[in-house]
Structure formats: structure tokens, C-alpha cells
Amino acid sequence: MKNQTIQCVECSSHMEKHDQSWRCKECRKEYTKNEDGVYIAWPNNLSQMEKDEIAYHDTFDENAEETHQLRRPRNYFYHNLVWQYMKKQEKGVDFLEIGCGSGFDAKQFAQDYTLTLSDISPKTLYRLKKVLGEKVAMYVAAEGSTMPFADESFSCVYMFATLHHLEQPRQAIKEYARLLRSGGLFVAAIEPNRFYFKQIKRFRNILCKLTHMKHEDGSHADAEMEGFSQKEIAHFFSKEVWKNVDIRPMWFFAGFLHYMLEFLFRGLKRKERIRLPKIIETAIVHIDEAFFKIPGAKHLCWHWIITAKKQ
Numbered sequence: 176m177k178n179q180t181i182q183c184v185e186c187s188s189h190m191e192k193h194d195q196s197w198r199c200k201e202c203r204k205e206y207t208k209n210e211d212g213v214y215i216a217w218p219n220n221l222s223q224m225e226k227d228e229i230a231y232h233d234t235f236d237e238n239a240e241e242t243h244q245l246r247r248p249r250n251y252f253y254h255n256l257v258w259q260y261m262k263k264q265e266k267g268v269d270f271l272e273i274g275c276g277s278g279f280d281a282k283q284f285a286q287d288y289t290l291t292l293s294d295i296s297p298k299t300l301y302r303l304k305k306v307l308g309e310k311v312a313m314y315v316a317a318e319g320s321t322m323p324f325a326d327e328s329f330s331c332v333y334m335f336a337t338l339h340h341l342e343q344p345r346q347a348i349k350e351y352a353r354l355l356r357s358g359g360l361f362v363a364a365i366e367p368n369r370f371y372f373k374q375i376k377r378f379r380n381i382l383c384k385l386t387h388m389k390h391e392d393g394s395h396a397d398a399e400m401e402g403f404s405q406k407e408i409a410h411f412f413s414k415e416v417w418k419n420v421d422i423r424p425m426w427f428f429a430g431f432l433h434y435m436l437e438f439l440f441r442g443l444k445r446k447e448r449i450r451l452p453k454i455i456e457t458a459i460v461h462i463d464e465a466f467f468k469i470p471g472a473k474h475l476c477w478h479w480i481i482t483a484k485k486q
């Protein structure tokens with residue numbers, strides 16, 4: 176990581192590299208490297224929800240591939256779509272992931288790009304560091320809307336299922352514009368559509384009972400979020416700063432399938448998740464893609480995939 180790239184999250188000044196830390200020349204804020212080799216660069220005033228997120232993700236080592244069934248066609252189709260789009264970027268340029276989690280997506284870019292991985296949870300980063308090792312330029316624990324990097328440090332800033340975990344998504348999008356170079360690519364894949372998730376939040380108590388979950392189980396940020404409408408997302412991207420903003424739908428029938436299968440798995444306390452034959456799942460994805468061609472149908476999607484370029 177180039178020295179000039181690290182910036183103070185408190186006063187935006189240049190940071191100086193020391194043996195095991197970066198130190199702000201102005202306010203003396205320090206990012207120390209912990210015993211796991213992860214830099215801690217949180218702002219001083221973390222909210223209670225952010226502290227809860229750190230504690231939850233530090234403790235709970237989620238097997239994301241299994242929990243979210245990421246290798247099944249209904250998910251893989253869309254992850255792969257985004258990966259292929261991102262890989263059109265010139266090899267070797269700087270990529271930053273916000274909320275890298277277990278690294279399902281980061282693994283795609285570790286080889287060919289200069290990759291910086293961030294997550295609010297240091298233990299999550301440590302677990303991924305054990306898998307990806309030194310291929311990654313830097314592992315840094317940061318809060319997603321106050322990042323410890325200088326302006327225009329990256330050619331691509333991306334996130335998968337992360338924006339809705341942040342308390343101030345609008346502020347976060349501004350932050351990513353700051354981090355991107357002119358023409359740089361921003362991707363926020365798999366963001367929940369308010370159309371469903373507002374209702375899901377309303378019935379959360381009943382759903383928790385039926386699926387044998389305690390109300391306090393899981394990520395608080397996930398429990399509190401209501402998702403976004405397409406219009407709301409569009410408002411995050413001001414025309415003066417962004418161009419080519421695309422907000423495309425993901426899952427109609429596949430969404431009902433996904434959540435119904437998860438509901439049955441938990442509700443019936445089954446040992447393993449139910450799997451449909453791949454060919455059927457793939458067909459459902461293609462039916463969804465055809466369905467979304469009907470005018471207005473995209474508003475019935477379960478998730479959004481957002482891409483944009485900085486002016």
C-alpha cells in the first residue's frame with residue numbers, strides 16, 4: 176500500500192507509517208496492527224449498532240456459502256454476472272471491497288488486482304487472511320462510511336450485500352465517490368428491495384418464532400434494515416458526481432424459492448438445506464430474467480444490483 180493512500184478518519188490528514196501502526200500527523204489518531212496482522216482504523220465515535228456488528232461478526236464465524244447457498248445457481252448466476260463485469264477493469268488496478276465477510280467475492284480478484292479488503296470486524300478479516308494470505312495488499316477493519324484512505328485511491332470500490340448494513344448509506348455513497356478515481360467503478364450488489372423487506376421487518380417477531388430463532392439472534396443491522404426502493408437508491412447518486420448509474424433487478428420467483436427453502440429448513444429444523452436440481456433452479460433464474468423485461472416488473476425483484484461510474 177502506497178504511503179500517501181492512508182488517511183485519518185478523524186481529521187482527513189496524511190498518516191505516517193510506523194513499525195506496527197499508521198499515525199496521524201495532525202490529531203495523533205493511530206491505526207495499530209493487531210496481533211492478527213489486521214489494521215484497526217475505526218473512527219472514535221462508533222455507534223452502538225456498529226459496536227454490536229463488530230462483536231457479532233467477530234464471534235460468529237458464518238459459513239456464508241452454506242447459509243446463503245452462494246454456490247447454488249440462483250446466487251451464482253448473479254455473483255458471476257457482477258464478477259465478469261468487474262473483470263473488464265484493467266488488470267492490476269486498485270480494488271477496494273467494503274464488508275468482505277468470508278471472501279466469496281474477494282477470491283475472484285485477489286490474483287489479478289491490487290486488492291484492499293475491509294470489514295468492520297477484525298476477526299472476520301483475520302479468518303480471510305488465513306485463506307488469502309499476502310496476495311491481498313491490506314486487511315483493514317473500518318466502518319464502511321468513514322474509510323481510512325485518501326481521495327482517488329481506487330479504480331474500483333465494491334460491496335456485496337453490505338450497503339444495507341450501514342446506518343448512513345447516502346453518506347457512504349459520497350465516501351465511495353471520494354475514494355474513486357475519475358471513471359472509477361462502484362458496485363453494490365445484492366441490496367434488498369424495500370417492497371418485501373419492509374414487510375418482513377414488520378412480521379419479524381412471528382417469523383422468528385416460526386423459524387425457532389431468538390429475536391436477538393443474527394446481525395442487528397440485518398434485523399433493523401428495511402431495504403431500498405429503486406427510487407431511493409437513485410437519489411443516492413447525484414448527477415454531478417456519478418454517471419452510467421444502473422440499478423438492475425435480481426430474483427422474482429427465485430426469491431420466493433430462496434426464502435421458502437430457508438423457512439422450511441429452519442422451521443422444520445432439518446439438518447440440511449433442501450436443494451432443487453440445478454437445472455430447475457437455472458430455469459427459474461432465466462424465467463425471472465425474462466419476467467423483468469415486462470415494464471414495471473423489476474420493482475417486484477427481491478434484490479437490486481447497482482453499478483455506477485464516477486464522472
Ligand SMILES: [Zn+2]
Pocket residue numbers: 183184185186187188199200201202203204
Ligand atoms: Zn487526524
